Amino acid sequence: MRFSLGKWLLPVYSALALIFLLIPIGYTFVFSFNNSLKSNVQWVGFTFDKWLHVCDAQGVCAAFGTSILVGIIATVIATALGTLMAIALVRYKFRARSAISLLLFLPMATPEVVLGAGLAAQFLSAGVPKGLVTIIIAHALFCLSFVVVTVKARVASLDPALEEAGRDLYGSPGQVFWRITFPLLLPGIIAAALLSFALSFDDFIITRFNNGGVETFPIFVYTAAARGVPAEANVVASAVFLLALIMVIVAQTTSAARRKRLAKLTL
Numbered sequence: 001m002r003f004s005l006g007k008w009l010l011p012v013y014s015a016l017a018l019i020f021l022l023i024p025i026g027y028t029f030v031f032s033f034n035n036s037l038k039s040n041v042q043w044v045g046f047t048f049d050k051w052l053h054v055c056d057a058q059g060v061c062a063a064f065g066t067s068i069l070v071g072i073i074a075t076v077i078a079t080a081l082g083t084l085m086a087i088a089l090v091r092y093k094f095r096a097r098s099a100i101s102l103l104l105f106l107p108m109a110t111p112e113v114v115l116g117a118g119l120a121a122q123f124l125s126a127g128v129p130k131g132l133v134t135i136i137i138a139h140a141l142f143c144l145s146f147v148v149v150t151v152k153a154r155v156a157s158l159d160p161a162l163e164e165a166g167r168d169l170y171g172s173p174g175q176v177f178w179r180i181t182f183p184l185l186l187p188g189i190i191a192a193a194l195l196s197f198a199l200s201f202d203d204f205i206i207t208r209f210n211n212g213g214v215e216t217f218p219i220f221v222y223t224a225a226a227r228g229v230p231a232e233a234n235v236v237a238s239a240v241f242l243l244a245l246i247m248v249i250v251a252q253t254t255s256a257a258r259r260k261r262l263a264k265l266t267l
Helices: 005-031 060-091 099-105 112-126 132-156 161-166 174-204 205-210 218-222 231-266
Strands: none
Touching: 005 099, 005 231, 060 099, 060 132, 060 174, 060 218, 060 231, 112 132, 112 205, 132 205, 161 174, 205 218, 218 231
């Protein structure tokens, strides 16, 4: 049997790339069990105390709670506005529709430092004090473009005949939307909301320009990095990663089970 370089090169490269991407996550997870006192740079010993008393480190749980709060509110605002904008851009014709569609890509292509500095300047000019509200507004505006692009693709894939069938059955516009359009758009809306929340929770640059004295989890980690990120912060990061992994596994398992049921019904 001849050795095929192309047959083995891509799997090996993919495996190495995956390992390279998972090294920081593995480091974070391992050092969440480090029995460190102040600095969490060197391994001291194994302990479960950091997981059992994660809020003992000052500011960890407060910063994490702030990030969750900002992420949820910003996600709700961005998802609601972005879904309406996506439907309008796909289903209706109006002036400057093409220009608006083009401009929606600008926040995605613009460096975050430019967007964060611009929003900070706007808040300063308007006399709005920086704090939790300015962070939420900045995150909602930043995530809005991602929501519109994600939901817009879902709206464009819908078959208008399904909504026409609902209207033929004497359904009101509200009934057609909530019983036909919205359920069909729901997977795209959920995907956009999850993406929006992840972007908001992870953001540092835009938050740094507009936070005032409010400390989110990324800012807490950045501030603590000068003296060594506490192991409790690694615990929070590891827990978030594990939760996301569980959600993906559950979603994939549920989707596979649903496909099997549908396959059996069609037989």
